[in-house]
Amino acid sequence: MGSIKLIEADPYSVELDLAGTALLLIDMQRDFLEPGGFGEMLGNDVSVLRRTIEPCQSVLKAARATGLRVIHTREGHRADLTDAPLSKLQRGNLETGIGDDGPMGRILIRGERGHDIIPELAPNQDEPIIDKPGKGAFYETDLDLILKNGLIRTLIVCGVTTEVCVHTTVREANDRGYECVVLEDCVGSYFPEFQRMGIEMIKAQGGIFGWVSDSKKFLNTLGN
Numbered sequence: 001m002g003s004i005k006l007i008e009a010d011p012y013s014v015e016l017d018l019a020g021t022a023l024l025l026i027d028m029q030r031d032f033l034e035p036g037g038f039g040e041m042l043g044n045d046v047s048v049l050r051r052t053i054e055p056c057q058s059v060l061k062a063a064r065a066t067g068l069r070v071i072h073t074r075e076g077h078r079a080d081l082t083d084a085p086l087s088k089l090q091r092g093n094l095e096t097g098i099g100d101d102g103p104m105g106r107i108l109i110r111g112e113r114g115h116d117i118i119p120e121l122a123p124n125q126d127e128p129i130i131d132k133p134g135k136g137a138f139y140e141t142d143l144d145l146i147l148k149n150g151l152i153r154t155l156i157v158c159g160v161t162t163e164v165c166v167h168t169t170v171r172e173a174n175d176r177g178y179e180c181v182v183l184e185d186c187v188g189s190y191f192p193e194f195q196r197m198g199i200e201m202i203k204a205q206g207g208i209f210g211w212v213s214d215s216k217k218f219l220n221t222l223g224n
């Protein structure tokens with residue numbers, strides 16, 4: 001590795017120093033992506049998120065083959081819910097919400113089947129998993145420490161959902177001085193208009209939060 005590669009992106013192409021670049025896969029969990037999970041229980045069509053799985057698999061395979069650092073995140077809580085703010089537990093007046101029994105175990109609780117990452121994108125032993133209680137992957141986690149220790153400055157961002165955990169994380173990363181390249185076909189929203197606007201917002205005003213590219217361009221950059 002240690003090489004500089006150009007990735008085609010919007011609003012303009014950008015150089016990636018591969019030694020300082022990590023792939024960040026955000027919340028590709030059963031609860032969001034599989035039928036019967038929390039996302040579907042909230043009335044969402046999970047098939048629109050499942051479109052991201054194949055491109056994410058290609059990107060993950062290429063990143064591993066190149067030796068890029070790969071980091072996964074999961075949104076969820078302790079079994080006793082002591083790390084979940086009341087606001088998050090109560091908002092929405094849901095009949096079945098975080099911590100309640102669902103078809104894949106207790107919803108968004110660490111260790112439960114629904115909380116885990118989908119098998120198609122299962123982490124390797126050497127890939128850190130960041131368990132986060134919030135939407136942003138930096139909030140109350142050691143992600144920043146792991147990135148700093150790994151001399152990582154650039155994040156290739158994939159995951160769900162575009163306007164919630166992806167956006168929050170990209171904004172947090174941006175404020176901490178990281179460069180983010182979001183792969184459009186590897187991030188998904190249950191709402192088409194949020195997907196479109198979420199992507200637009202990242203690359204607006206000369207790349208106010210970073211760049212937008214896609215899986216094919218990323219694979220071209222890595223020479224796959």
Ligand code: C5J
Nearest residue numbers: 027075160161164165
């Ligand atoms: C949501 C997420 N949508 N991972 N979480 O609540 O975006």
